[in-house]
Amino acid sequence: MEPLGIVFTVLAAVLAVGIVVGVIAYRIVQKKRGRGGCDCGCDCCSGGCHACRAARKGDDGR
Amino acid sequence: MIRFALAGNPNCGKTTLFNALTGSTAHVGNWPGVTVDKREGVYKKLSEPAEIVDLPGIYSLSPYTPEEVISRNYILDEKPDCVINIVDATNLERNLYLTTQLMEIDVPLVVALNMMDAVKKSGDRLDAAKLEKALGVPVVEISALKNEGIQELMERAYAASKTPRAGSTVLAGSSIAHVIDDVKIALRGKEVENPLFHAVKLAEGDELEVAAHPDEMKMVGEFKTQHSDDIFGGDFEALVADARYKYISANFSGALVHSQKKERGALSKSDKADRVLTNRWAAIPIFVAILFFVFHLTFGEDLFYLNAIFGFGFDVETGNAYLDAFVAVFFNGAGISTPGAILFNLTDFIMNTCLGGWIADGMAATGAAAWAQGLVNDGIWGGVAGVMSFVPQVLVLFLFLSILEDSGYMARVAFILDRIFRRFGVSGRAFIPMIMGFGCSVPAVVNTRTLADDKERIMTTRVIPFFTCGAKAPILAAICGAIAAEYTGVSADLLVFALYLFGMIMAIVMLLFMRQTSMRGEVPPFIMELPAYHAPQFRSLMIHLWDKLKHYVKKACTIIVASSIVIWFLSHFAWDWSYLEDELMNRSILADIGNFLLWICTPMGFGLQLSEFGWVFVVAAVTGLIAKENVISTFYVLVAAIGAGVAGGVGDDGENGIGAVVTLMQQTGITWQGLIAFCVFNMLTVPCFAAAAVVKGETPKGKFKFTLAFWMLTSYVTSTCIYLMFSWPWTVAIVVVLIAAVIAFFILRNKGIIRFRRKRKELPAAKE
Numbered sequence: 055m056e057p058l059g060i061v062f063t064v065l066a067a068v069l070a071v072g073i074v075v076g077v078i079a080y081r082i083v084q085k086k087r088g089r090g091g092c093d094c095g096c097d098c099c100s101g102g103c104h105a106c107r108a109a110r111k112g113d114d115g116r
Numbered sequence: 117m118i119r120f121a122l123a124g125n126p127n128c129g130k131t132t133l134f135n136a137l138t139g140s141t142a143h144v145g146n147w148p149g150v151t152v153d154k155r156e157g158v159y160k161k162l163s164e165p166a167e168i169v170d171l172p173g174i175y176s177l178s179p180y181t182p183e184e185v186i187s188r189n190y191i192l193d194e195k196p197d198c199v200i201n202i203v204d205a206t207n208l209e210r211n212l213y214l215t216t217q218l219m220e221i222d223v224p225l226v227v228a229l230n231m232m233d234a235v236k237k238s239g240d241r242l243d244a245a246k247l248e249k250a251l252g253v254p255v256v257e258i259s260a261l262k263n264e265g266i267q268e269l270m271e272r273a274y275a276a277s278k279t280p281r282a283g284s285t286v287l288a289g290s291s292i293a294h295v296i297d298d299v300k301i302a303l304r305g306k307e308v309e310n311p312l313f314h315a316v317k318l319a320e321g322d323e324l325e326v327a328a329h330p331d332e333m334k335m336v337g338e339f340k341t342q343h344s345d346d347i348f349g350g351d352f353e354a355l356v357a358d359a360r361y362k363y364i365s366a367n368f369s370g371a372l373v374h375s376q377k378k379e380r381g382a383l384s385k386s387d388k389a390d391r392v393l394t395n396r397w398a399a400i401p402i403f404v405a406i407l408f409f410v411f412h413l414t415f416g417e418d419l420f421y422l423n424a425i426f427g428f429g430f431d432v433e434t435g436n437a438y439l440d441a442f443v444a445v446f447f448n449g450a451g452i453s454t455p456g457a458i459l460f461n462l463t464d465f466i467m468n469t470c471l472g473g474w475i476a477d478g479m480a481a482t483g484a485a486a487w488a489q490g491l492v493n494d495g496i497w498g499g500v501a502g503v504m505s506f507v508p509q510v511l512v513l514f515l516f517l518s519i520l521e522d523s524g525y526m527a528r529v530a531f532i533l534d535r536i537f538r539r540f541g542v543s544g545r546a547f548i549p550m551i552m553g554f555g556c557s558v559p560a561v562v563n564t565r566t567l568a569d570d571k572e573r574i575m576t577t578r579v580i581p582f583f584t585c586g587a588k589a590p591i592l593a594a595i596c597g598a599i600a601a602e603y604t605g606v607s608a609d610l611l612v613f614a615l616y617l618f619g620m621i622m623a624i625v626m627l628l629f630m631r632q633t634s635m636r637g638e639v640p641p642f643i644m645e646l647p648a649y650h651a652p653q654f655r656s657l658m659i660h661l662w663d664k665l666k667h668y669v670k671k672a673c674t675i676i677v678a679s680s681i682v683i684w685f686l687s688h689f690a691w692d693w694s695y696l697e698d699e700l701m702n703r704s705i706l707a708d709i710g711n712f713l714l715w716i717c718t719p720m721g722f723g724l725q726l727s728e729f730g731w732v733f734v735v736a737a738v739t740g741l742i743a744k745e746n747v748i749s750t751f752y753v754l755v756a757a758i759g760a761g762v763a764g765g766v767g768d769d770g771e772n773g774i775g776a777v778v779t780l781m782q783q784t785g786i787t788w789q790g791l792i793a794f795c796v797f798n799m800l801t802v803p804c805f806a807a808a809a810v811v812k813g814e815t816p817k818g819k820f821k822f823t824l825a826f827w828m829l830t831s832y833v834t835s836t837c838i839y840l841m842f843s844w845p846w847t848v849a850i851v852v853v854l855i856a857a858v859i860a861f862f863i864l865r866n867k868g869i870i871r872f873r874r875k876r877k878e879l880p881a882a883k884e
Binding site for chain 1: 479482483484485488489491492495496674675677678681682685
């Protein structure tokens with residue numbers, strides 16, 4: 055294999071691993087920040103969604 | 117930081133004002149319950165930043181609905197520095213009812229008369245100074261929609277927040293003023309905050325107040341025995357409401373002078389439109405027709421079926437492949453493309469023909485290893501491109517649905533469907549979160565908090581995923597598009613529309629089933645204010661679409677691409693970690709996992725009856741649990757290998773999502789019946805992890821496992837029935853008989869003809 059081919063082969067592997075590890079790390083960080091389930095982009099992610107923040111008892115009288 | 121709370125009736129413009137103040141993209145819906153929890157932001161144009169809290173819309177501070185409890189508790193417990201009461205100036209009397217209650221709380225209060233642009237347009241005149249003098253609190257004219265009067269409102273609210281305010285009541289001249297005073301003094305003696313507010317609520321018999329202040333409630337009880345009223349008797353709540361409205365009518369309504377142009381009893385434009393759109397007989401057909409029109413413009417390939425009627429479509433061939441592909445975006449053998457088809461074709465052209473081709477050529481030119489080229493082309497780029505191609509179509513669908521919602525039409529649909537839904541055990545109120553499910557199940561499930569009845573809420577959360585969300589739309593578009601491509605006379609948009617309708621019908625059927633079994637009970641009443649029709653705000657629509665686009669791109673560049681890489685890896689490596697060429701994919705880890713589960717899917721038409729690549733459907737259904745878009749990206753990633761691995765190539769090498777499904781049809785032998793069953797399975801089964809997590813959070817403890825079982829059983833049984841009935845029409849008779857037997861059983865049980873004896877527990881023998 056040509057040197058350029060080796061470089062791009064390695065880059066492809068690093069990119070793929072980096073993406074997978076990065077996404078997993080991102081989800082873990084989001085969960086620790088209380089935005090662990092959703093990222094749906096909906097307006098409820100501003101604070102009213104159970105998937106995006108830890109459930110707070112008593113807010114809605116229940 | 118100082119805090120201002122926005123309080124007011126539903127549809128008075130609170131969230132519009134909130135967005136204008138905070139620059140937020142909070143969604144403005146046109147029916148009650150869009151804001152189900154408080155929303156917070158910051159206003160930075162005062163001498164110090166001010167936190168703005170958008171409370172849910174309420175008609176009063178009585179604790180009958182979750183929204184009223186949220187708003188009331190926030191104002192009483194969190195003690196904002198000022199409450200900005202937004203009043204719809206076009207509906208003054210009704211809005212001021214809440215104002216008279218807010219006035220009773222010891223909190224600085226400013227009234228914002230919103231929709232002043234509509235008042236002026238109608239020729240009416242509103243004297244804000246007169247109203248301010250009568251109310252005793254600052255009153256500011258604004259138009260949140262046109263961004264007028266906002267700065268003045270905030271400056272007056274800021275000034276008001278610096279001065280404490282004692283509550284005042286409009287009931288001072290009523291027959292129960294005396295007992296209110298006595299209770300207030302008693303509460304003040306106990307150092308209870310907001311004594312006037314609590315005293316009035318006790319007089320009304322407010323259940324929260326009765327529980328909190330039993331001693332003072334005795335005082336009210338004693339007063340009741342001596343008090344007599346010819347109209348209301350002992351119903352002090354009605355008496356108080358009547359007294360408030362009388363005071364409003366006598367003292368505040370004079371501030372609004374109606375235009376002389378208006379005839380008494382004349383119908384407004386909204387009323388005239390409602391005569392048609394909410395007509396008893398025409399309303400449902402009109403709704404179905406509008407929905408079909410929306411789906412045709414989104415998923416159809418032949419605009420208004422002109423080519424089917426006149427037959428003028430043809431594929432342009434100039435000799436230049438790129439030019440031919442570009443022209444085909446707008447016009448091809450199917451005819452003139454619909455807006456949705458144009459966007460899909462254009463995105464497909466850019467993502468696959470241009471970018472995808474350049475990436476593949478670039479990787480090949482570098483001389484990278486074959487597996488690295490496959491990883492980049494199919495695993496990384498393939499997964500993203502497969503999903504992103506459908507994004508424009510999904511956005512077009514969102515745009516149309518948002519127009520229907522923001523114009524006020526969807527509120528009418530909830531009202532119309534209440535008549536039908538009530539027969540199946542739910543009120544039309546439940547339709548509101550369901551229709552939100554067409555966008556995303558997550559906010560739809562959160563919106564069920566506005567349903568006061570617990571059983572209705574649980575039932576609604578269970579059927580919301582049956583309303584095909586934006587993530588599932590690519591599955592339907594790809595599969596229906598493939599069926600239309602392979603079978604003549606089939607229209608993709610009709611198929612998609614039929615499947616969407618089927619999801620809605622299944623929701624109604626399962627609601628009825630639950631009402632007859634585990635969720636028996638009365639249907640709660642449904643009262644809703646219908647907002648006037650108005651043209652949706654362009655800016656609001658575009659902001660909403662931009663949010664959705666950002667979400668899709670973020671999802672595609674994170675979870676989808678990561679899932680595609682993992683799928684590519686598992687489909688190109690064996691258990692001993694040796695790399696497998698495309699043609700050996702059937703020996704991969706993924707193929708083994710898929711084949712292990714294949715037998716389960718056989719009754720649904722995508723199991724053991726398929727050829728060697730049939731496991732792809734099983735794997736796609738499983739990856740769809742992470743995110744429904746993964747179904748298409750899975751097809752895209754795996755079909756690239758199938759296409760390359762089959763000797764002689766295949767008709768379509770899966771250059772787009774539709775092509776991927778066509779390839780699968782040709783290579784696995786799956787029939788259209790199996791594909792429809794696969795669609796139905798994905799529509800009705802467990803939604804994505806995010807939606808499932810929200811449902812779990814909103815479901816009472818211990819009920820979620822039943823919800824999971826409900827989804828699994830419903831999807832499995834329904835898709836099996838669909839496959840059997842479409843493949844062997846005689847099975848329709850068996851299914852009909854079974855359904856009839858179930859219906860007969862419930863009818864006989866409800867009439868008391870069939871009863872179940874409860875086993876009596878034997879009492880222990882008495883000791884002598």
